[in-house]
Amino acid sequence: MAEQFQEPIVEQIYTLNLGPQHPSTHGVLRVLLDLDGEFIVKADPIIGYGHRGHEKMAENRTYKQFMPNTSRMDYLSGLLFNHGFVLAVEKFAGLEVPERAKYIRVICSELNRISSHLLWFGTYIMDLGGFTPFLYCFDDRENILDILDRVTGSRLTYSYCRFGGVTRDIDAEFISMTRAFIDRLRSRWTDYHNLVTKNVIFIHRTRDVGVITPELARQFGVVGPNLRACGIPFDVRKSEPYELYDRFDFEIPTGTKGDALDRYNVRLQEMEQSCRIIEQALDQLPEGSHINEVVPFKVRPPKGEIYFAFESARGLTAYYLVSDGSPYPYRCHIRVPSFGNLQVLTEVFRGTLVADAISILGSIDVVIPEIDR
Amino acid sequence: MSKSEKITQKLQAMLPEDDVCRDESYQGGVVFSARVPLGKLRDAIKEFDEAGYYLESIAALDFQDTFELVYHLNCYEPRARIAIRVPCGHDQSPATVSDIFPSALWQEREVRDFFGIQFTDSPDMRPLLLPEDADYYPLKKTFGMVHAYHKRDEIYG
Amino acid sequence: MGSEMASDWIRIIVGLIIVLAFSQVNALFLVWLERKVAGHIQLRYGPMEVGPHGILQTIADGIKLVGKELITPLAADWKLFIIAPVLVFMPVLVAFIVLPFGENLIIRDMNLGVLLIFGFSTLSVLAILAGGWAANNKYALLGAIRSVAQNVAYEIPLLLAVLSVVLMTQSLRFSEIVGAQSRVWFIFLQPVAGLIYLICATAETNRAPFDIPEAESELIAGFHTEYSGMRFGLFFLAEYTNMFIVSAVAAALFFGGWHGPFGLSLGIPGVVWFLAKVYVLLFVIMWVRWTFPRVRFDQLMNFSWKVMLPLSLLNLIVTAAVLKFI
Numbered sequence: 001m002a003e004q005f006q007e008p009i010v011e012q013i014y015t016l017n018l019g020p021q022h023p024s025t026h027g028v029l030r031v032l033l034d035l036d037g038e039f040i041v042k043a044d045p046i047i048g049y050g051h052r053g054h055e056k057m058a059e060n061r062t063y064k065q066f067m068p069n070t071s072r073m074d075y076l077s078g079l080l081f082n083h084g085f086v087l088a089v090e091k092f093a094g095l096e097v098p099e100r101a102k103y104i105r106v107i108c109s110e111l112n113r114i115s116s117h118l119l120w121f122g123t124y125i126m127d128l129g130g131f132t133p134f135l136y137c138f139d140d141r142e143n144i145l146d147i148l149d150r151v152t153g154s155r156l157t158y159s160y161c162r163f164g165g166v167t168r169d170i171d172a173e174f175i176s177m178t179r180a181f182i183d184r185l186r187s188r189w190t191d192y193h194n195l196v197t198k199n200v201i202f203i204h205r206t207r208d209v210g211v212i213t214p215e216l217a218r219q220f221g222v223v224g225p226n227l228r229a230c231g232i233p234f235d236v237r238k239s240e241p242y243e244l245y246d247r248f249d250f251e252i253p254t255g256t257k258g259d260a261l262d263r264y265n266v267r268l269q270e271m272e273q274s275c276r277i278i279e280q281a282l283d284q285l286p287e288g289s290h291i292n293e294v295v296p297f298k299v300r301p302p303k304g305e306i307y308f309a310f311e312s313a314r315g316l317t318a319y320y321l322v323s324d325g326s327p328y329p330y331r332c333h334i335r336v337p338s339f340g341n342l343q344v345l346t347e348v349f350r351g352t353l354v355a356d357a358i359s360i361l362g363s364i365d366v367v368i369p370e371i372d373r
Numbered sequence: 374m375s376k377s378e379k380i381t382q383k384l385q386a387m388l389p390e391d392d393v394c395r396d397e398s399y400q401g402g403v404v405f406s407a408r409v410p411l412g413k414l415r416d417a418i419k420e421f422d423e424a425g426y427y428l429e430s431i432a433a434l435d436f437q438d439t440f441e442l443v444y445h446l447n448c449y450e451p452r453a454r455i456a457i458r459v460p461c462g463h464d465q466s467p468a469t470v471s472d473i474f475p476s477a478l479w480q481e482r483e484v485r486d487f488f489g490i491q492f493t494d495s496p497d498m499r500p501l502l503l504p505e506d507a508d509y510y511p512l513k514k515t516f517g518m519v520h521a522y523h524k525r526d527e528i529y530g
Numbered sequence: 531m532g533s534e535m536a537s538d539w540i541r542i543i544v545g546l547i548i549v550l551a552f553s554q555v556n557a558l559f560l561v562w563l564e565r566k567v568a569g570h571i572q573l574r575y576g577p578m579e580v581g582p583h584g585i586l587q588t589i590a591d592g593i594k595l596v597g598k599e600l601i602t603p604l605a606a607d608w609k610l611f612i613i614a615p616v617l618v619f620m621p622v623l624v625a626f627i628v629l630p631f632g633e634n635l636i637i638r639d640m641n642l643g644v645l646l647i648f649g650f651s652t653l654s655v656l657a658i659l660a661g662g663w664a665a666n667n668k669y670a671l672l673g674a675i676r677s678v679a680q681n682v683a684y685e686i687p688l689l690l691a692v693l694s695v696v697l698m699t700q701s702l703r704f705s706e707i708v709g710a711q712s713r714v715w716f717i718f719l720q721p722v723a724g725l726i727y728l729i730c731a732t733a734e735t736n737r738a739p740f741d742i743p744e745a746e747s748e749l750i751a752g753f754h755t756e757y758s759g760m761r762f763g764l765f766f767l768a769e770y771t772n773m774f775i776v777s778a779v780a781a782a783l784f785f786g787g788w789h790g791p792f793g794l795s796l797g798i799p800g801v802v803w804f805l806a807k808v809y810v811l812l813f814v815i816m817w818v819r820w821t822f823p824r825v826r827f828d829q830l831m832n833f834s835w836k837v838m839l840p841l842s843l844l845n846l847i848v849t850a851a852v853l854k855f856i
Contacts, residue, residue, distance in 0.1 A: 016668060038827070048502040055487070056511050060518050091400070129739065129824025135572040201739055201823050218427045221476035232449055239451035240399075303528050307402035307445060307456065318402075320432050320445070324528050328520045335430035335445070340476050347475075355742075355826045372502060 012036055016354075020049050026123065026361075027368025029342075033354070040357060043349035045342055050372035058332035063089050063299050064163070066332070071157035073334065074370035076119060077313040078157045079112040079148070086161040087242055088308035088319040092301040093163075100288035101165030102244050107178065107281045108148060108160065110274040114185070115144040116313035117271050124264070124362040125196055128205055133196055140188060143181045150174055163299050165291030175282060182275050192268070206260040210348050210360030213258060220347070221340030224315020225270060226364055229255035229262035236311040247284070248277045260363035267365070298327040314338055314365060334373060338366040377404050377453040380424045384455075387413065387420075399452055403445070406456035411467055414459050418470045421446050421455075428470070429454070431480040433488045435514045436525040440490060442467060460525075461490065469495040487512035545637035549626040553771055558588040560770040560812065567816045598759035606756070607664040614661030615757065615764035621650035622771045629778050630704040632788050632801035643704040644692060647779060648685075651734070654772070655681045661765070665756035676742050676827055680733060683834040684740075688730035690842035691723040694849045695783050708787030715786040722845045724784045726838060728811075731776035733834070735769060737815060739822040740830060773812060781807040 018031040028049035034042040054069050061069075070085045071078035083105050090097060122137035145155045151170050152160040160166055196202055212222060214230045227234055233252045237245040253269035255262025301323040309318040315337030322331040341364050349357055381395075384407050395405040409417045418428075429445040444457040461467050469492040471478040481492045482501035489510040492498070500507055514522040562577065562585055569576025577584025602608050628643035630636050640646060655678055662674020696702060698719070699710045710716075717724045733740040757765060781787060785807045788800030825833070 014668075048500070048504070051502040053511060056517065059512075060520060125823060129741070130822060131568075132572050132820050135574065139573055195821070199822065201825055204829055205823065205826055218425070219475050221427050221429060221474070234449040239449075305401060305528075307454070309402065309447075309454075316429070316447075318430065318445075320430065320443070322434060322528065324521055324523055326521060330521060330523070330528065331432070331434050333430065333432040335432075339479060343476055343479050353826070353828065 013041055018357075026366060028372075029366070029368050031345075031349075031357075033349075033357070035354065038353050038355075040349050040352055040354065043346055043357070045345060047342070047368060047371055050369045052373065054373045055332055055334070058329050060328065062327040063301075063329065064297075066329070067159045067161075068157070071159060072369070073373055074312060074314065074317075074336065074338075074367050075157055076116040076367055077112055079152075079160060080109050080116075080310070080312040081317065082158055082161045083109045083243075084308065084310040084312065084317060085319055086163055087310065088306060088321055089163055089299060089301065091308060092304075092306040092321060092323065093299050095164055095295055095299070096292050097164055098289045098292055099286050100169075101290050101292070103281050103285050104166050104170055104290060105161055106244055106248075107170075107278050107285075108151070108166075110278050110281075111144050111148060111178070112158075113313050114271050114274050115141050117267050117274075118144075120267065120313075120365045121192075124365075125202070127358050127362040128202065130196070130199075130202070133192065136188070136191070136195075140185060143177075143184065147174060147177050147181060150177070162291060162295075164293075164295035165289070167291070169290040175285075178278065178282065182278060185271070185275060189268075189272070197265075197268075203261065205356075205359055206264060206363065208257070209260045209356050210352070210363060211257060211259045212344060212348060216344060216347060217258075220344040222315075222344050223337045223340060224311075224313075224365075225263055225266045226258075226341055226344075227315070228252060229266045230258035231256055234316075236309050236316050240309060242308075242310060244281075245277075248280045250274075250276050260359055263363045263365075300325060300327050309335075312337065314341065314367065314370075336370040336373070338368070338371045342366045342368075342371060375453070376424050376426070376448050376450055377455065380421060380426070380455065381405060383420050383424070384409075384417065387417065403454045403456045404452060406458055408458045408460070411459055411461055411465060414457075415468050415470060415473070417457060418444070418473050422473050424448070426453075426455075428474040428476050428480070431477060431484055433484045433490060433512075435488060435512065435522075436528075437514075437522055438524050439463065440465075440488065441525065442484070442490070444470075466491045466493045468493055471495055486510070489513065542637065545627070549637060550623070553623060553626055553774075554767075556774055557767045557770045558592070560774065561588045561591070561766075563812070564770075564816050567813065568820050571817070571820045592763065595760050595763040600759045600761060601756075603666055603756055606666045610660045610664035611756075612761075614657050614664060615761045615768075617657035617660065618654050618768040619764050619771070621653045622768055622775055624650045625775045628704055629775070630708050630782050630787050631804055632799065633705075635801055636705060639703060639705050641701075641703045644696065644702045644707075644779075644783075647775065648689060648692070651772070651775070652681075652685065654768070661757070667756050670756055673742075677736060680736070680740060680742065680827075680830060680834075683831055684730045684733035684838070687726050687834065687838035687842040688734060690839075690846050691726040691730065692779075692783065694720055694723040694842075694846050697846070697849050697853060704782055704787075708782055708789070711786045712789055713792065715784065715789075715791075717784040720784070720845070720849070722841065723849075724780075726842050726845070727780055727784065728814075730838065731780065732815060732818065733830075735772045735776060735815075737769075737773065737819055739818070739825045741819075741824060742827050742830065773815060774808065777808045777811040777815065778804075780811055785811075 013034050013036050016033045016035050018033055020028045020030045030046040032044040032046060033040050054073060057069055058066050067082065070081045074081055118137045118141045122134035126134045149155050151168055151174055152158045212226060212230055214232055217227050217230050231254055233254050235252045238252060250273045253266045253273065255266050303323060303325045305322040307318055307320045309316055317337055318335040320333040320335065321329055324330045345364065348360060352360065388407060388409065426446045426448045429447045432443045434441045434443065440461045440463060442459040442461055445454060447454045459467060469481060471481060478497060479501055481495060482498065484490055485492065485498060486500050486503045487510060509516060511517065566576040577587040580586045580590050602611055625647045627637045628640055628646055658677045659674050662670045695707065695716055699707045701707060781804060788804045790796050790798065790803055
């Protein structure tokens with residue numbers, strides 16, 4: 001459609017506010033659109049409606065007390081953020097973790113990744129007008145939430161990981177539920193592909209829509225499935241392997257064109273790869289303790305800093321911790337993937353239709369509270 | 374020669390010897406960190422742009438004697454992250470790099486929101502996360518409840 | 531002469547009362563049916579609380595709507611704003627007069643029956659435009675404009691498909707069209723026209739996948755954003771009654787009306803056959819809504835002008851040619 005877009009006549013531009021309360025903006029996002037008819041001339045995202053001051057809170061709490069905050073930044077990948085924080089502090093302070101705990105953390109993180117992608121899938125199709133897959137995805141997601149509820153006690157915002165391991169050990173029931181869930185999810189792929197992926201209306205609404213070129217992605221710092229859909233196979237789990245990911249055999253799905261359909265396909269295949277990782281982890285699960293008892297109550301990392309990057313559901317996330325030797329961090333800066341992913345929209349929205357804008361916004365998969373922190 | 378080695382050589386040519394410290398074990402998450410004076414910031418960032426890096430994050434640190442801006446840049450190869458440290462006094466204004474890396478625009482707005490560091494020549498310095506009429510800088514160590522306020526050498530010594 | 535006129539008048543009055551009652555009950559029933567169909571497609575039950583299996587849910591919703599405050603925006607054109615919901619509902623009621631419910635169950639078997647229905651259904655487009663304009667809201671105006679464009683575009687292939695059937699029976703009278711299908715339903719003789727009619731009817735009634743004018747996730751609620759209380763209720767009921775009308779016309783024109791399959795009535799009265807066909811078609815329309823995502827607006831217009839229109843014209847020409855030479 002962008003080829004048909006010509007430069008607008010200034011008097012005809014009118015401003016529309018895609019307000020903070022809107023069924024399709026995921027979280028409180030406000031986009032000021034300058035429209036010429038149905039084409040978008042300029043898009044200006046305005047954020048900050050959910051700023052809670054996590055970075056300031058981090059400086060006034062010990063490392064352990066900051067744990068619940070990590071879940072609440074990106075509430076859809078709460079366990080992944082937990083996991084990343086714990087890994088950062090363990091690497092910083094040089095703490096040992098038993099093998100079983102590492103496997104448990106990997107399994108729970110990958111389950112969380114699948115649940116985040118399932119929710120994205122349902123809400124994306126709902127934005128486009130198909131209301132039914134949303135409920136199918138939530139049905140699948142309930143299984144994951146039940147599995148994680150058994151062992152962590154929470155459904156959405158977890159504080160399961162501890163420095164040196166995890167709070168509670170998993171039992172045989174957890175393992176059998178997880179295996180049953182993976183089999184069930186694999187049997188659902190045919191349903192999802194028949195209902196959505198092969199649907200001609202869906203393909204027309206996502207093919208060649210919102211193309212992000214690799215150069216644009218590099219300039220704006222786009223990471224995660226959006227970057228992999230452009231064709232660049234960059235995944236932190238492969239490039240800087242942390243916590244046993246070098247022991248598992250999984251692939252990085254990539255796309256070719258960088259349009260919304262590629263981003264959709266990449267995320268669906270990522271769910272399948274996560275299933276593979278979970279299966280291998282369950283097969284390799286050793287016996288042992290679930291936590292390292294010798295870890296001090298108040299962790300005091302040495303003076304210095306660490307920048308630890310991990311792969312959350314949305315892309316490369318990093319904790320930048322500066323410590324002065326006391327149990328309180330001196331500075332904790334969190335680099336979230338949605339920062340770059342949302343910023344690239346100012347370029348991509350230019351010249352598209354409003355209906356396409358909703359499709360692009362959904363396919364980028366931003367979670368606003370993680371930008372607002 | 375990998376991208377990170379190329380850029381290491383370029384930076385070592387630009388800066389004095391002891392300002393570029395390598396970390397082979399990748400313990401701190403960076404291959405090396407370079408201390409770049411305020412005036413040479415834009416030249417260094419331009420080198421990174423030409424080498425095919427992307428800007429990952431801009432973080433600011435508040436010390437008693439100075440601010441310090443830390444730019445983390447990364448490329449798509451394994452283990453290639455580089456940190457650039459820019460000391461910036463409490464009254465100084467660094468130059469913006471948003472024309473080289475557009476992703477810096479929002480990062481700089483956030484730094485200005487939290488620390489009050491103004492970036493010169495930036496096309497957009499509206500508040501990003503704070504309300505439009507905010508006149509306080511929350512992450513400075515003179516605001517609100519603060520546990521510790523050190524000089525830079527007490528930490529990096 | 532006098533008693534004939536009197537019996538005519540009695541027939542009209544009784545028929546009107548029955549039709550009014552039926553259309554209201556039908557609208558209530560359809561709202562409940564939609565929620566149940568939606569629920570079961572989405573792996574859940576739908577309304578279950580109010581009455582057995584939630585059958586009284588619509589009445590509860592109606593009472594709620596009647597009790598709400600009728601808000602008129604300050605800068606709105608209040609005359610148009612108040613008239614628009616009434617204007618939307620009126621034409622669909624008129625269409626009930628000519629529907630062939632059974633062999634002798636047509637209130638007024640006009641010789642222009644088909645034309646009457648389509649003439650009046652175009653009036654509702656005006657009402658949507660009035661409603662969207664009068665609300666003084668950018669979103670409502672966008673929704674109204676899109677709705678008018680969509681309705682106008684899909685009206686033409688719809689009428690051409692109907693024209694193909696009319697060519698075969700050489701009459702616009704409903705009783706004659708249905709009577710001509712006593713052995714073979716027209717859907718088997720004119721499958722293309724039937725398909726075009728069903729697609730265009732879905733677009734005419736603003737149902738998904740063509741529900742851009744009320745696209746929830748894009749424009750909040752489209753042209754009825756600013757309406758509250760029973761005014762919104764009227765728009766809502768008018769949509770469902772409109773659905774009934776287009777399904778009834780499809781049943782009469784393509785699926786044999788009050789005839790059973792192959793002319794066998796199997797002891798079941800014609801009106802039951804007719805209503806069964808109408809409700810099956812309604813179920814299909816609802817089924818389609820909950821399965822497909824929404825079509826983008828320019829793709830919708832392209833589809834109408836570049837695909838539907840040539841296809842229906844071709845169908846008309848082929849029908850005329852076959853009738854001439856056979």
